[in-house]
Amino acid sequence: MDSKIYLSSPHMGGAEQAFVNEAFQTNWVAPLGPNVVGFEKSLESYLGHGSHVAALSSGTAAIHLALILLGVERGDEVICQSMTFSASANPIVYQGATPIFVDSEPETWNICPNYLEEAIKDRIAKGKKPKAIIAVHLYGMPYKVDAIKKISEKYEIPIIEDSAEALGSTYKGRKCGTFGDISILSFNGNKIITTSGGGALVSRNPKHKERAIFLATQARDAAPHYQHSEIGYNYRLSNISAGIGRGQMEVLDKHVGLRRKMNQFYKEIFGRAGGVKVFSEPTSDFFSNHWLSCILVDKKISGFSNEDLRVAMAENNIESRPLWKPMHLQPVFKDAPYYGDTVAENLFEIGLCLPSGSNLRIEEKVKINDVLMQLIDN
């Protein structure tokens, strides 16, 4: 049998190994060193807009520290887009706070401005103003940045921009990862670029970077001995991992181009089938890195369901996966308040993520095309 075709697998550019070797040769095998600083500098210049970047051990750690920097404590409430990966919401619970989930809007699949405002008003009426809003650029598609920012400013509630899936995406020409009061990135193995595991906290405020690094390195006070006035964390990125990140930065834009080509590939295939919509930008304000290419399947028109597609692909050793199951439908969050309707739920019911890697070979694309065309033609 051919080797498995994955949704999204690591894709090295070539320079990664040299940065890692250098770390070994200079014995910087530690959670600090020239690669960590170099990777941060490289991200800062890529993102622009006065970004300050703290490289961390994961995107989840970055969200956790973002909540701490914004003063989220036990008993607080934090609004979070419901349709997302659980890592967007879990750190709210690490802090002893309560997630308040909000539905998506159908154009970007991200947090709906109307339901967001409804949630804020109702939480305030119930006696508690939410401490932060976690908005996500799902699958690389920017959320409605202007509309969400307007609400954040009106109610003076800061935004944590979860850009874990959206490095290389832009909104009105400006890079995702520069829109939040604090933004986060992920470099997990399946993301657009990887450090094997890693993440970053991004802010326009240099004090956020300084404090994130302080907390991520066990909150050591300035003293020759180990002195602590606060609870710290072990969240810094390794200098080895950062070496991989420096190499990946050299190919980031190329990989975005290749992912966007995969999206085009699926548009061509499903252009020949009725009832299947490939997820694309609603207007030219939005530019998605198309981290994952996703489709919505209307079985009444197409004659097959998203699950039929998933099974047909699995039988051919091709990975595909349902969309993120909304958090308000997850057993672990069943008691969390929810504002919205069934937009996210409906997307989850009929959606599917398809192999989207920047490293898919021509034979693999032919195979994907054949399996999909067979289903479409029957």
Ligand SMILES: *Cc1c(COP(=O)(O)O)cnc(C)c1O
């Ligand atoms: C991957 C991801 C995260 C978490 O990042 P890790 O580096 O895996 O901890 C957070 N939010 C979203 C939307 C993600 O896709």
